[in-house]
Amino acid sequence: MKYTERFDGRKPEELREMDAKVGVVKNAVGSAMFKIGKTVAIAAVYGPKDLFPKHLQNPKKGVLRCNYNMVAFSGAGDRVRPGPSRRSKEISMVTKNALEPALDLSPFPKTVVDVFVELIQTDAGTRCAGICAASLALADAGFKMKDLVCAVSGGVVGGMPVADVDYAEESFEGGSVDIPVAMMPRNGEITLLQLDGEVSKEDLLKAVDLAKKGCQDIYELQRKALREKYAKEETK
Amino acid sequence: MIKKDYIKSLLDKGTRIDGRKPDQYRDPISIEYGVSAKSAEGSARVKIGDTEVIAGVKLDLGTPYSDRPDEGTIMVNVELLPLSSPLFESGPPSIDSIELARVTDRGIRECHAIDFKKLCIKKGEKIWMVFVDIYPINADGNLFDACALAAMAAIKDARFPKLDEDNNVDYKNRTDDPLPLSKTPISCTVWKLGDKYLIDPLVDEEHAADARVTIVFIENGQICAMQKGKDSEITGKDLKAMVELAEIKQQELRKQLK
């Protein structure tokens, strides 16, 4: 089955409507909300703090720990059982790997920095939304970063390369490929890359290209949200 | 860090850390509905001062308990997310989250806030199960009252999903039918410190307090659930004073629910 026009009328390279807000959890050192379409992620950062057992400590720098979780009522169908699953553990790991290249924790040897990501509502693209929120939360917490990290999926739906695959497209009967990509936009370095589905080399590269373009849009929004929070505080 | 002695000395002068009176809620209190409308059948966000809690309702079909073949079921769960406070840790549910969940659950279950018989589809075979999941987003004191209020708001917001021809849940389509609510329980927790009572505590005040009593009221003023917490004793005189205070103050929370 061919897919020629997107269900919600978007252009192939067009992302869903987005929103970003910095400083949404007062108790945290840094925090942010990132919304893309109906997918809503909140991230909060705590630390640097003490880390035990001791063998987990790194004497040269702080350790980053990420925890991705979907709240029980956030799934598209059935209730999500609370507690970690194989899926959430893997996503926590790739989230950490996506953020770590941007982050400099060398000023905090032997400590741990915790990033908690909660998905409140989901419509596909949750790991990418989580990474976008987490990157903003880390910057808000005052950590040193080479660049912000932006993430969105590229995809091939019914033969059409697109950016930001939503749930309806993910379940398209004529076949759907989902390729989550995270990058540090200033230099275009990729820090997350996964793929689900079956795709030709040509389409893969086209889809990744669309995701990279999408990351630029996200970058603009993230930078605006972060700058606005501080500009507002500092000049009001 | 604000110590017990200091909080006590403030209470002796009729005031608190943030300048409130002992029987005063933080301002503003707000409820927002449908915060996870895409995925949850009902959802709400409650804010009391800087405390923020979200709750969601999922509805699913199941088989009834054999001793209650014509009644639906409810399950209330609270997870103290480490995202919401530096004092919460990752891992299996702490005793604090279990107590919060069970007290919130009892408040709704014991007064039959939901008419469980109306959740029966086919006696002995098929019933609706109501799952209420509650999460603090920013925990800044008084989770007992905030969680109970968020749970009721999400329950009020819930609409049944449609059933397909095989009587399976079609989560993509919702009806306009709300849950069969018969009562609205509201929880108010009164805390005791020395010989003083206070409501809506900040975290430092919670730590300093000697005892607390959560009291759940329904519309007609009847009490439908109660829990004494913390490890100090209270007297009969305390209980009377605490119930009287809670009865007045729960009305302020009740007003917020639409």
Place this chain on the structure above:
Amino acid sequence: MSKLLIENKQVVIPGDILAEGMDYLPASGTFREDDKIICSQVGLVSISGRLIKIIPLKGKYVPKKDDNVIGYVKDMTYSSWFIDVGYAYEASLTLKDATSEYIERGSNLSDYYAVGDIVLANITKVTKEKSVDLSMKGPGLRKLRGGKVIEITPYKVPRVVGKQGSMISMIKDSTGCTIFAGQNGRIWIKGDNPAQELLATRAIQLIDEKGHNPGMTEKIKQFLEKNAVKKEAKK
């Protein structure tokens, strides 16, 4: 030809390109990438001569030698105390640095500082791994009795203190409170009555929220005047 892309005191965020060309030098909170200087931390740009650095606005406390900090006594051994100064690991205070008094062998250490006490201490040593040593010997260093401690962003403490202590003096004078500001973001406040303490707290929290605002001194002055607690009528 080198070019500055930002203005002094501007709010910047990680990834911002601050300058192009080799004439400028990257200092704290910035790094060089090819011929550009890039920002790595949320903060305000500070340009002095050829140096570009960032004044951070957020973040947890990182211990520095010579800082005066407010600590909570957490634990003790027969020869030292462990004190929470707001960093990941507790700092240590040994017997010889604990007081200028002579402590006899075998004395009960909790007679000096007990678990739960609040102290104003000085950081004498920070190792590479951020092990911290404290001293209580020095002017003003002591146990803080009564009162309360509020926490603000450590980077805003210099604003609370003000130039030559001007801001903190103004708050003290107009509220009658005794106030100590620890470099670690903890502020100890003690006054004659709760209303005065609350007013001092609110003023300090206002600086925490809007600390780098030009004309902050004037704003705080107005805030204190507007909300001044009426003196109780003399009997």
